[in-house]
Amino acid sequence: MSVIEILTRVEAICQKYDRYDVEKQKDLNVSGDDAFARLYASVDADIEALLQKAEIASKEKNKASAVALNAEIRRTKARLLEEVPKLQRLAVKKVKGLSTQDFAARNDLVHALPDRIQDIPDGTPAAPKQTGGGWAASASRTEIKFDSEGRLDNEFFQQSEESSQFRQEFEMRKVKQDQGLDMISDGLDTLKNMAQDMNEEFDRQVPLMDEIDSKVDKASADLKNTNVRLKDTVNQCAEEVRWHKERFDQFQELLACPVLFCILRTQFGA
Structure with missing residues (x-):
């Protein structure tokens, strides 16, 4: 495939799916009670913030700080994935002032959200996406086709013994890191509770100190x-x-x- 054909195909794809642009979705002239627009804008902003955190974590030289950032990214990703069902329910609701094309585009935006969230780097290797033994176009994108060379059958994606050991070691280290982060979190909670108890004790001592000052x-x-x-x-x-x-x-x-x-x-x- 020549460069001109690639550029032509990319331009056609961009024009066809231009209505899926997130920024344009934010600028739609819809009613103020559009819960989908508000929730989707919030999720999209969180995704952008996570991408920035992931970039910071990738450049972080301190391993402990990088691990903490990646753990925070994983927790936020899990929370964002919980918002997808809500968006799916809101996407099918009619909104006054919303065109038919924009209404149809919302389902595609929600459908693409899990992949966008999962693609955010969080310190774990991304799992390969398989579609029936090879890479092919999506069912809703039949006109998009990715050419590939070489043998990409089921044997190509089978794990070797070394990769399996590496995966197990990685999972063990991940569990230990999560346990360490949980211990740190518990310690911080304990310190927070101690600080609250000290503040309460100080509050109880204030009247006594005032009484002592009066007596003095x-x-x-x-x-x-x-x-x-x-x-x-x-x-x-x-x-x-x-x-x-x-x-x-x-x-x-x-x-x-x-x-x-x-x-x-x-x-x-x-």
Whole structure:
């Protein structure tokens, strides 16, 4: 097949299935209560996000980070596959303002979703797709044909002993990685629960701390008042001491006068 024939065939295919373009499906002028459009747009956005994560995981040099990303991708893929039956039910519902061709295209979009989701790299080798012992066009795409050369019978896809051992080893490692991730998840849940318990305990301690602060403030105020009263008492005692000292000095002066008079009288009277 020449290059011109390939380009011509690709262009014809693109024109024929142009209505399956996801971006054009988002821009359809349909009613606002179109649940299919909303759910499909959400799933398509998740697929694009997973493709970006898969690209990041493929370039990640840290093996632990790559394993964690791939595990997250596998979980998200499983969740997206659960949305396919919902989309299948919504795809058959009539929507006001939706053309017949666009309505028919929705079934094809939903039919292609599982393959789009499964084709997202998640760190596991993709299983070969077989259609009756060889590669051929899909039943709904009878005009599309892929030429192949060589022998592609059932024996071609049979697993060898080495590939079977590799597959078993891979599955074992995958199970161990999932177990490790589950342990990490359980540990994180335990830490989260501990943090919640600590927060609850702190919340219970807050009223006690407030009460202690109130008691300390009250004790400080009482101590301050006691110090003031003690200072006043000391000042009063000091005043009393000075007063008694002054009175004692006056008494001494009064007592000294008669004694001195008697002494003078004795000396000069004689």
